Amino acid sequence: MTETDGLIAGVLLLFALFLYTFWPENSFASQKQKTRLDYLLERKEQLYENLRDLNFEYRAGKYPEEDFVSQRGLLEHETAELLAEIDHLQQV
Amino acid sequence: MATFGSFCLLIALVLAAYNLFAGAVALRLIATAEPGTGKRLLGKQRYWFILAGLLGLFTAWIGTHVLERIRARISPERLADTARRAGIAGFVAITGAAFALIWSVFTNDFSITYILEHSNRALPIPYKFAALWSGQEGSLLLWAWLLGTYGFVLRLTHKTDVKLYAYAGTILSGIQVFFLAVLVFAAPPFALLPGYVAGGAIPADGNGLNPLLQYPEMVIHPPMLYLGYVGFSVPFAFALGALMMRYPGEKWIKITRVWTMVTWLFLTCGIFLGMHWAYAVLGWGGYWGWDPVENASFMPWLTGTAFLHSVMMQERKGMMKSWNVWLIFSTFLLTMLGTLLTRAGLVSSVHAFAQSSIGTWFVVFMGIVLTVCIFTYILQRGHLKTEHHMESLVSRESSFLFNNLVLLTACFVILWGTLFPIISEYVQGTKVTVGAPFYNRVAVPIGLFLVFLTGVGPLLPWRATSFKAIKRNFVLPVIALWATVIVCLAVGVRPWKDGSLDSGSFYAVVAFAVAAAVLTAIIAEFLRGAGVISRQTNRNLFAATWLLTRRNTRRYGGYIVHIGVVVVVIGLAGSAFNRSIESEMGLHSTMQIGPYTLEQVGATQDSNPNYDSDYAMLNVYKESRRAKTLEFEGFQSYVIPIFRIVPLQMTPEKRVYLASQQPQTMVAIHSLPEWDLYVVYEGMNPDTDQPIIKAILNPLVGWIWFGLVVIVFGTFVALVPSLSPATASLRVPAAKAAPMTPALKGGD
Numbered sequence: 001m002t003e004t005d006g007l008i009a010g011v012l013l014l015f016a017l018f019l020y021t022f023w024p025e026n027s028f029a030s031q032k033q034k035t036r037l038d039y040l041l042e043r044k045e046q047l048y049e050n051l052r053d054l055n056f057e058y059r060a061g062k063y064p065e066e067d068f069v070s071q072r073g074l075l076e077h078e079t080a081e082l083l084a085e086i087d088h089l090q091q092v
Numbered sequence: 093m094a095t096f097g098s099f100c101l102l103i104a105l106v107l108a109a110y111n112l113f114a115g116a117v118a119l120r121l122i123a124t125a126e127p128g129t130g131k132r133l134l135g136k137q138r139y140w141f142i143l144a145g146l147l148g149l150f151t152a153w154i155g156t157h158v159l160e161r162i163r164a165r166i167s168p169e170r171l172a173d174t175a176r177r178a179g180i181a182g183f184v185a186i187t188g189a190a191f192a193l194i195w196s197v198f199t200n201d202f203s204i205t206y207i208l209e210h211s212n213r214a215l216p217i218p219y220k221f222a223a224l225w226s227g228q229e230g231s232l233l234l235w236a237w238l239l240g241t242y243g244f245v246l247r248l249t250h251k252t253d254v255k256l257y258a259y260a261g262t263i264l265s266g267i268q269v270f271f272l273a274v275l276v277f278a279a280p281p282f283a284l285l286p287g288y289v290a291g292g293a294i295p296a297d298g299n300g301l302n303p304l305l306q307y308p309e310m311v312i313h314p315p316m317l318y319l320g321y322v323g324f325s326v327p328f329a330f331a332l333g334a335l336m337m338r339y340p341g342e343k344w345i346k347i348t349r350v351w352t353m354v355t356w357l358f359l360t361c362g363i364f365l366g367m368h369w370a371y372a373v374l375g376w377g378g379y380w381g382w383d384p385v386e387n388a389s390f391m392p393w394l395t396g397t398a399f400l401h402s403v404m405m406q407e408r409k410g411m412m413k414s415w416n417v418w419l420i421f422s423t424f425l426l427t428m429l430g431t432l433l434t435r436a437g438l439v440s441s442v443h444a445f446a447q448s449s450i451g452t453w454f455v456v457f458m459g460i461v462l463t464v465c466i467f468t469y470i471l472q473r474g475h476l477k478t479e480h481h482m483e484s485l486v487s488r489e490s491s492f493l494f495n496n497l498v499l500l501t502a503c504f505v506i507l508w509g510t511l512f513p514i515i516s517e518y519v520q521g522t523k524v525t526v527g528a529p530f531y532n533r534v535a536v537p538i539g540l541f542l543v544f545l546t547g548v549g550p551l552l553p554w555r556a557t558s559f560k561a562i563k564r565n566f567v568l569p570v571i572a573l574w575a576t577v578i579v580c581l582a583v584g585v586r587p588w589k590d591g592s593l594d595s596g597s598f599y600a601v602v603a604f605a606v607a608a609a610v611l612t613a614i615i616a617e618f619l620r621g622a623g624v625i626s627r628q629t630n631r632n633l634f635a636a637t638w639l640l641t642r643r644n645t646r647r648y649g650g651y652i653v654h655i656g657v658v659v660v661v662i663g664l665a666g667s668a669f670n671r672s673i674e675s676e677m678g679l680h681s682t683m684q685i686g687p688y689t690l691e692q693v694g695a696t697q698d699s700n701p702n703y704d705s706d707y708a709m710l711n712v713y714k715e716s717r718r719a720k721t722l723e724f725e726g727f728q729s730y731v732i733p734i735f736r737i738v739p740l741q742m743t744p745e746k747r748v749y750l751a752s753q754q755p756q757t758m759v760a761i762h763s764l765p766e767w768d769l770y771v772v773y774e775g776m777n778p779d780t781d782q783p784i785i786k787a788i789l790n791p792l793v794g795w796i797w798f799g800l801v802v803i804v805f806g807t808f809v810a811l812v813p814s815l816s817p818a819t820a821s822l823r824v825p826a827a828k829a830a831p832m833t834p835a836l837k838g839g840d
Contacts, residue, residue: 003095003290010099013188017103017181021110021174028173029254039340046342050408053554059627060620062553064560071555 037089040082047079094204094282097192101233101282104185104240105272107178108265115175115262121168122255123337172258176247179261182268183244190237193230193281197223203294205283206230212300212751214701218311219301225314226305228450229281234315235431236271238322239264242351246326256344259333260326267325270457278450300751303703307373313365317389320359321427324392326351327399328424331417335468338475342410345403350811352403356396357807363389364800375757375772377672377788379796382531387510388430391503395423398499401492408554410479411489414469415496417476421465426503428458433510484556491549498545502538506531536599540606543661546654547610550617565616572612576605596668603665607658614651614658621648642815649810656802659795666767666792674786676777677708686789688769689713690742695776695783705758707745708773708783712762721762744773744785767791 001009054075058068193206197220202208210223210230225231243264250257275281285294304310327348334344366386371379380386399419405411432454469476482489509526516524551565580601587598618637625636625643641648673685677692684690694709712719719740728734742760749756762769767789774784 001093001096006093006095006097006099009096010103013100013185014103017107017184021107021177021181023177025173028169029251030169032254034253034255034340036340042341042343046408050554056621056624057553059624062551062557062561062565062620064558067553067556067558067561074555 037086040086040089044079044082044086047075047082051075051079093192093196093199093201094284097189097196097282098276098280100185100188100192101272101275101280104182104189104236105269105276107182107185108268108272111175111178111182111265112262112269113175114171114178115258115265118168118172118175119258119262119337122172125168175265176250176258176261179243179247179265179268182265183240186233186237186240186272189275189281190224190233193224193233194221196282197221200298201294202296202298203284203288203292204281205285206281208285208295208298210298210301212298212702214751215298215301216306216702218308219306222305222311222314223301225318226301229275229279229283231314231318231434232271232275232279232450233281234318235322236268236275238315238318239268239271239325242323242326243268252347253343255337256330256333256339256347259337260329263329263332264325267329270453274450274453278453297751300702300749303747303749303752303754303756304373306702306749306756307369309365309369309372313362313369316358316365317362320355320357320362320389321392321430323351323355323358324396324420324423324427326355327420331420332465332468335417335472335475338472342407345407345416349403352396352400353807353811356393356400357804359389359393359396360803360807361800363393364797368797371793372759372761373757375759377670377770377772377786377790378667379793382506382509382528384510385430385434387506388426388433391506391510392423392426392430394499394503394506395419395426398496398503399423402496405489405492409489411481412493413476413478414473417469419496425458425461426507428454428461432458486552486559486562487556488549488552488554491545491552495542495545495549498538498542502535502542505534505538539661540599540602543603543610543658544606546657547606547613550651550654551613568616569609569613573605573609576608577601580604600665600668603661607662607665610658611655614655617651618648641809642812645812645814646810649806649808649812652806652809653803654806656799656804656806658799659802660799663792663795663797663799666790666795669791670788672786672788674774674784676780676782677710677785678780678782683785683787685769685787686767687714688719688787688789689716690771690785690787692783692785693741701750703747703749703756705745705747706773706776706783707743707758708785710742710744710760710771710785712740712742712769719762742769742771744771746773746775763794765794768793 051072054063054068054071057063063071195201196204196207197211200207200211200213206227206229207223210227211220215223223230225234243261246257246264247261250261288294330344330348330351333339363386366389367379370381370386371377399416402412402419403416406413406416432451482493484490509530512526513523516522547569551562551569553561585597585601586594587601588594589597618640619633621640622633622636625631625640626633629636629639631639671686673683675683677683677690679692679694682689682691689712691711691713692708693711696707696709698705698707720737721740722735723738725734725736740762742762744760745758747756747758748754757772760771762771770788770790772786772788774786776783
């Protein structure tokens with residue numbers, strides 16, 4: 001490839017990439033602001049997973065009964081509060 | 093092709109700069125236009141412009157007016173989309189440049205200085221590809237191309253979370269601008285020979301590729317390592333972007349988890365391939381020499397590993413947010429340091445394939461990155477408040493914290509040792525080099541403690557536990573630990589010699605014992621979980637283990653990775669029992685090492701267009717019978733490999749490459765699970781005209797490479813999505829649960 005060929009190829013590429021970048025396109029994805037409700041719904045999934053893990057670890061023998069009961073109580077309380085806030089936000 | 097390649101680089105630089113500028117402007121416009129955030133952000137906007145002024149991009153006054161004008165003419169979201177498209181277009185342009193360089197190598201275009209210095213006509217085809225990263229300019233182009241590729245994938249998948257991806261893409265473009273600027277202004281890969289004019293005479297042949305790089309691993313080791321280095325830019329960009337936009341929640345961690353794990357895997361493979369290259373090419377019998385460049389690749393691996401562990405705490409409990417952000421910031425900066433050490437030759441290293449003055453560029457860029465990180469952290473630190481605190485010192489959380497502290501301690505020690513020659517030269521005026529004994533003295537105990545934690549972590553439940561539970565879970569591993577110590581002593585391993593401690597043997601015994609304990613702990617963990625599944629589903633233990641792993645691939649894949657690490661540690665511990673012998677060998681003379689006898693049956697020479705070689709032929713006997721080995725014959729039906737058993741003959745070799753006139757050792761290795769027989773052709777004695785042969789018996793080295801296979805397998809398992817669990821809905825009356833106070837922080 002000669003110097004001129006390289007220059008022509010480069011200019012063609014520049015033109016194609018310029019067109020691609022600035023082509024009038026109205027169907028671009030919009031940037032949605034994440035709400036607190038979105039966040040709480042994500043958090044809910046995580047808390048469910050934490051509860052599942054706790055139950056599983058108990059059944060696998062990692063927790064004595066008394067530890068399990070207290071830990072489950074804490075997690076369930078946290079989950080209940082979160083679900084209540086989700087309910088509240090969904091009603092608003 | 094040189095013109096086309098240079099043009100592509102220029103286009104890529106312009107596109108990356110546009111991506112950075114338009115992306116940043118669009119994001120600020122969107123942020124300031126959001127209801128309820130405008131007032132707060134407009135206040136903070138001044139800080140952003142102070143930073144921009146520091147970087148030489150804007151002044152606060154110009155910035156404000158530019159924003160006003162752009163807001164009036166174009167929708168910010170449209171602007172952001174053009175920025176994203178510019179990123180994609182930039183990838184095409186960099187690919188064009190990389191293609192131009194590869195094309196120039198294959199067409200032997202010696203009018204380009206880089207091709208002249210790193211290739212020659214007789215160079216085998218795979219090494220022609222290796223020429224791309226054998227020199228500084230080419231490897232920087234590879235860096236930019238890989239970053240472009242990662243960015244391309246990121247921008248194509250932006251609909252996962254458009255705003256977060258827009259932040260990450262803009263930050264990546266900032267990194268890309270730096271690398272492309274270096275390529276265009278400081279280290280151009282398409283620079284022509286001095287005084288060359290189009291159509292003029294060019295040299296008939298090139299100087300050839302560095303002989304050290306003419307080895308199969310070298311075709312894949314650097315790209316793997318670079319994939320690892322470059323890949324950490326992505327979680328870094330997400331973390332910084334999430335912090336800049338005060339991203340609510342921890343979803344960004346879930347989004348980047350695959351990126352981080354794949355990157356970590358590439359870096360791990362790159363490090364191990366480098367170890368194997370050092371083992372098979374450098375001819376000293378070892379695989380890790382604490383060379384500054386080896387250290388440079390190991391440091392981001394340590395912080396990256398710490399990050400992979402500690403983000404789990406953030407995901408589960410919203411803890412350690414600042415810690416995690418700084419871990420990934422540090423990891424990215426360490427990858428930059430790694431590239432700087434490899435490419436700028438700040439400290440002397442076997443990897444000093446290319447040295448130049450681009451160090452200043454890197455130092456300035458690292459300074460800018462650090463400034464941006466500190467600035468963003470100070471500005472947004474309120475967003476990183478922890479949601480929970482550690483409930484107990486005896487919990488999975490605390491084991492992760494210890495694991496992080498140990499990994500960071502190891503990283504700091506290695507960083508200190510690596511930079512000590514520079515620091516000592518600056519302070520005292522004399523360069524003091526830190527050698528392997530320093531690292532071994534410090535890093536070996538740290539490493540063993542880390543392996544110990546690898547076993548302890550899975551035994552501890554999340555949140556908190558009691559002494560009773562610990563006792564029950566630790567019984568088996570402790571039994572395995574002491575049983576291994578007793579077996580080691582019984583088979584004759586003595587951690588002491590002449591009344592004093594033999595540190596090598598001592599650490600080997602500790603390593604074997606800890607490895608046994610950790611393996612037991614992990615297997616017990618699998619069995620405990622499988623037992624639960626088995627009781628629930630009436631499956632046999634094997635099927636239950638399979639289901640258990642599929643239900644939580646992340647956790648059990650992680651445990652498989654830990655098994656791989658333990659296997660590697662067993663392999664490393666074998667080095668305490670290395671044996672070696674060196675002697676001149678005449679025809680039919682023999683050499684004894686361990687159970688092997690080596691007989692010299694010929695010393696000869698060979699030539700091909702690329703190199704001349706001297707080599708010795710050594711028949712190998714084990715306990716007076718000819719040792720056997722498997723020889724690869726070919727493939728049956730193009731798929732099934734066929735091997736045959738043949739008598740073992742080893743042919744260590746010494747080559748002199750014709751183009752560069754540089755010598756290179758080619759080691760002969762006979763690898764078995766229990767040890768490697770490693771034979772080096774040291775050279776020819778000019779007085780007697782007889783070859784000098786060195787033989788080393790390296791116990792358990794094969795375990796290191798097998799451990800890598802297990803690590804790769806475990807990482808793949810962890811990357812597979814888990815089976816989705818069925819959930820039962822739980823309804824709690826809103827009135828009873830005090831809904832007026834937020835349950836958790838993080839939604840701001």
